[in-house]
Amino acid sequence: HMSLQRTPMRELSQDVAERIAAGEVVERPASVVKELIENALDAGAHEIRIELRGAGLRMIRVIDDGYGILEGELEEACLHHTTSKISAFEDLDHLRTLGFRGEALASIAKVAEVTILSRAIETAGQEEEQPGHWITLRGGELIQRGRRARLPGTTVTVNDLFYNVPARLKFMRGARTENGHVLQLLQRYALGYPAIRFSLLVDERTLLQTSGSGELVLTLAELYRLPLTEMIEEIDVRDAEGHYHIYGALGNRVLAQSGRQYITLFVNGRWVQVRFLQEALERGYRTLLPRGKHPLLVLHLDVPPAEVDANVHPGKIEVRLAEEDKIVAALTQAVRSVLERSPASPEPIDFP
Ligand code: ADP
Numbered sequence: 475h476m477s478l479q480r481t482p483m484r485e486l487s488q489d490v491a492e493r494i495a496a497g498e499v500v501e502r503p504a505s506v507v508k509e510l511i512e513n514a515l516d517a518g519a520h521e522i523r524i525e526l527r528g529a530g531l532r533m534i535r536v537i538d539d540g541y542g543i544l545e546g547e548l549e550e551a552c553l554h555h556t557t558s559k560i561s562a563f564e565d566l567d568h569l570r571t572l573g574f575r576g577e578a579l580a581s582i583a584k585v586a587e588v589t590i591l592s593r594a595i596e597t598a599g600q601e602e603e604q605p606g607h608w609i610t611l612r613g614g615e616l617i618q619r620g621r622r623a624r625l626p627g628t629t630v631t632v633n634d635l636f637y638n639v640p641a642r643l644k645f646m647r648g649a650r651t652e653n654g655h656v657l658q659l660l661q662r663y664a665l666g667y668p669a670i671r672f673s674l675l676v677d678e679r680t681l682l683q684t685s686g687s688g689e690l691v692l693t694l695a696e697l698y699r700l701p702l703t704e705m706i707e708e709i710d711v712r713d714a715e716g717h718y719h720i721y722g723a724l725g726n727r728v729l730a731q732s733g734r735q736y737i738t739l740f741v742n743g744r745w746v747q748v749r750f751l752q753e754a755l756e757r758g759y760r761t762l763l764p765r766g767k768h769p770l771l772v773l774h775l776d777v778p779p780a781e782v783d784a785n786v787h788p789g790k791i792e793v794r795l796a797e798e799d800k801i802v803a804a805l806t807q808a809v810r811s812v813l814e815r816s817p818a819s820p821e822p823i824d825f826p
């Protein structure tokens with residue numbers, strides 16, 4: 475056993491502290507993509523295009539047609555704790571956006587080279603020659619800026635992710651794994667937001683494309699290339715007191731799969747992975763599906779913003795809920811009652 479000696483207390487430099495903190499938000503390329511997609515959704519985008527190169531380590535690019543960032547706010551957007559989404563702590567009680575920490579762009583820019591090109595919607599009528607503006611930061615430092623033509627919206631390009639965090643780079647898995655994480659993430663968001671046109675281009679190949687029709691069942695068919703209409707049931711339940719609205723779609727027993735990756739849950743529009751909610755869903759289907767099988771399930775849980783705490787984890791994938799017992803019971807019941815109606819099948823279909 476190594477002998478440990480007391481070393482003096484010291485305050486970490488801002489650079490070191492920020493690089494450590496960035497690790498909590500930016501775990502891998504897919505977490506960068508998640509933050510950038512959420513920003514695009516918060517900006518009211520109708521179309522979101524994602525491009526990856528070299529497993530997302532060489533390049534991640536997210537292009538949206540949202541309301542854009544004003545020239546004067548571009549640099550600020552990349553600072554820590556700067557956000558246009560809340561101003562007081564109490565604002566969390568009526569949060570309507572996915573973002574609120576003002577940490578994502580700053581964290582990503584700390585551990586990569588980031589270029590943000592944007593044009594705010596306010597300039598839409600102006601006949602300037604180059605109405606877009608861009609800045610490039612590397613390791614959190616501004617290194618260049620300029621102007622360029624662009625339609626309203628924002629393009630964020632992330633190059634050389636983790637170039638200054640060698641320990642994190644070492645933990646990256648192969649391109650197949652990292653690209654796979656991004657593809658799964660995109661599938662989840664495409665299902666959660668069927669009215670948005672999503673596309674994912676990985677090393678010049680289109681891996682996913684949705685039409686933004688607004689139809690969840692059609693989006694499922696687009697993603698999985700299966701004639702699913704007959705095999706999907708819609709869910710829509712709300713309680714009289716307004717504590718919850720549960721809606722989405724559930725595949726019938728024929729579509730039961732061996733993995734849990736086809737179960738996606740959104741709480742107030744945010745994709746979450748919360749143990750107690752996943753268990754609530756599982757109690758709903760366990761006795762109705764073969765052992766070890768899981769359904770295709772896309773479910774939204776909307777609750778009043780004051781009754782959810784998303785400020786549990788920097789990645790915001792966890793939440794706490796008031797009225798937890800009621801909601802848990804309602805989730806279990808919603809899943810069970812739909813599955814009970816669907817016929818059991820001896821011939822399950824495996825997804826591609
Ligand atoms: P947060 O989303 O928590 O506010 P971010 O660091 O993700 O923090 O973004 C900082 C700010 O930059 C946002 O509050 C928003 O004003 C602006 N922003 C970031 N991405 C976009 C985008 N794609 N379109 C418009 N504004 C954006």
Ligand code: MG
Pocket residue numbers: 509512513572573574576578579
């Ligand atoms: Mg954000």
